[in-house]
Amino acid sequence: MARKPVMLGPATRRAIKEIFARLDYRRLGPIYCDEGGDEFWAAKRGPCQRLGAKVATALKARLKPGGTSLYVGAGVAEISPLVMEILELNRRVTACNLREKEVQILNRACAALPLRFQHHDAGSVKQGVDHLWLVSVLNDPERFPELSVLSYGRANPVTFNAKKFVTQQRAVARLVERCLGRLTIPGLVTTTVEEAVWIAEWCHRRGIPYKIDPHTFASPTVGDPICLMRIG
Numbered sequence: 001m002a003r004k005p006v007m008l009g010p011a012t013r014r015a016i017k018e019i020f021a022r023l024d025y026r027r028l029g030p031i032y033c034d035e036g037g038d039e040f041w042a043a044k045r046g047p048c049q050r051l052g053a054k055v056a057t058a059l060k061a062r063l064k065p066g067g068t069s070l071y072v073g074a075g076v077a078e079i080s081p082l083v084m085e086i087l088e089l090n091r092r093v094t095a096c097n098l099r100e101k102e103v104q105i106l107n108r109a110c111a112a113l114p115l116r117f118q119h120h121d122a123g124s125v126k127q128g129v130d131h132l133w134l135v136s137v138l139n140d141p142e143r144f145p146e147l148s149v150l151s152y153g154r155a156n157p158v159t160f161n162a163k164k165f166v167t168q169q170r171a172v173a174r175l176v177e178r179c180l181g182r183l184t185i186p187g188l189v190t191t192t193v194e195e196a197v198w199i200a201e202w203c204h205r206r207g208i209p210y211k212i213d214p215h216t217f218a219s220p221t222v223g224d225p226i227c228l229m230r231i232g
Contacts, residue, residue, distance in 0.1 A: 006061040008053060012087045015113060016080050020049055022109040023076065031102050032221070048220040052080030055190070055217045055226060059131075060084055062188055062228065063091065069131040071095040072122040072179060073140070075102055077220040078133065079110075081190075086115055094129075096122040122179055131188045132179055136222045138195045144168040151194050176202055186232035192224040199229055208232055 008016075025045065029037020059081050063069070069085055071078050074095035085091040095117045097103050103119040110116070141148040146165040149155045176198045183189070185208060189199050196212060203210045208231060216225040 006057055008057055008060065008084060009088055012056075012084050013053070015083050015087060016049060016053065018112070019079055019083070019109045020045065024105050024108070027101065027105055028076065031099060031105075044221055048076055049080065051218055051220040052077060056081040056084040058215075058217065058228065059188075059190065060088060063089055063131055065089045066091060067130040068092045068127060069094070069133060070122060070129045070179065070182060071133040072175075073097060073135070073137040074117060074133070075099075075106070075221075077135070077222075079106075081133070082115055083113065086113065091131075094118065094122075094127075096120060122175075127182065128184050129182050129187070130184050131190070132183050134176075134179060134189060134191045134195060134199075135226055136192060136195075136219060136224055138172050138176065138198055139192075144172060147172060172198065183231060186230065189229040189231055190226060191229060192219065193227050194224060196227060196229060199231070203231060 025041040026038070029041060031037075033040045063085065066089070069091055071082065071093060074082065074097050078095065082093055082095055085093050093115070095115070097106070097117050097119060098121065100119045103117045106117045138144070139148045139151040145168075146155075146161050147168040149160070150165065180189075180199070180202050191199055193216060200210060210232070211230045213228040213230070216227050218224075219226050
């Protein structure tokens with residue numbers, strides 16, 4: 001008998017749709033774009049829901065009910081998987097975001113659900129988790145500009161600042177250590193193809209096996225390919 005395909009439940013789909021309808025896109029515009037924020041969200045609002053739902057569906061098939069997840073840099077793109085984890089798998093989630101204004105906007109939109117975004121560094125989270133979401137964080141052009149341009153193959157050898165890169169490289173290594181140090185083994189990491197090298201290097205140093213799912217998903221806002229890594 002063929003296995004029934006995994007799908008998001010109607011209550012989850014409805015909750016996601018309602019949250020996106022309540023978001024204040026006018027205030028989100030300058031948070032995500034220096035210019036053209038209105039046009040950005042006019043184009044991205046629909047894809048954020050559709051692509052986010054695809055990632056949420058993939059996670060639903062891979063995460064166990066009642067577990068715990070840590071989302072680093074959680075924003076609009078993370079709404080769908082977060083709602084799925086809470087409503088369908090009864091999981092505990094910690095969603096961290098360093099942008100205070102975005103946290104306020106997200107929490108207003110999510111007020112009807114037991115979902116609260118937190119304004120602090122994910123490195124301060126102490127509890128163990130069996131799922132770590134680390135998407136477009138380690139190559140964030142705002143926090144790590146030199147590391148980002150090198151990661152995407154856009155570094156200019158004339159203007160590239162090697163000293164700043166080393167500083168940013170060390171900061172990312174510390175963040176990876178703090179976050180992965182919370183992951184129980186075996187566990188699951190959701191990240192991007194560009195950032196997966198950091199996770200792989202962490203595993204290599206500890207002799208921990210890992211497997212990267214060959215199927216990828218487009219990041220709803222940035223467009224980076226998202227992949228799932230089974231650790232241990």
